[in-house]
Amino acid sequence: MDHRFLGFDTRVFPYALAIFAVWLLWVVIVPAIDAAVTSEDPTVVGDRIAVTDTLSFVPATDWNIDSGFRVGDRGAGDSLPAVSLTRSNASLSVLADTFDGTADDLLTQIDAVSAATDGSILAISGERQPVVTDAGLPGVQITFDTPRAAGSVTTFVVDGEGIRVQVVGPPDQIANRSPEIAA
Secondary structure, eight states, X not given: OOOEETTEEGGGHHHHHHHHHHHHIIIIIHHHHHHHSOOOOBOOTTOOEESSSXXXXXXXXXXXXXXXXXXXXXXXXXXXXXXXXXXXXXXXXXXXXXXXXXXXXXXXXXXXXXXXXXXXXXXXXXXXXXXXXXXXXXXXXXXXXXXXXXXXXXXXXXXXXXXXXXXXXXXXXXXXXXHHHHO
């Protein structure tokens, strides 16, 4: 009995169909799903981003939320992730953890860890400056500016929680967005 159809061996058809189905899945279906699902989650007027259960901040509009939750939103777990916002190549991250000490102590600890792990950004920093948020929360800030990156690290301590706010990006974008970042 001959197993040929139009010159092809019909016994390989099931294997060819399986290979075609896998190709179709990865070349057509998965890219279509990826294009249909957006990862953009821009901030809007009135958003409050949760840093801890009791502390939040109001971000500038049109920054994309890469990590973190708006106040009232929660993920599957009980803990809040570090906050990460981006706009173009500029990024703002906020991380909170328990800390006994002052904002200046926290900045010193961050600087020491950065130097010990060859993080070197803070090693070429400017002078520390006191900062106060609109809500009256005192902190300490240090800025850095290199040919490739600029930004700042600001620390706060509230009720035993140490908070690190880091902004980094290309120098021109940090300069252009400085009012948004300061706010």
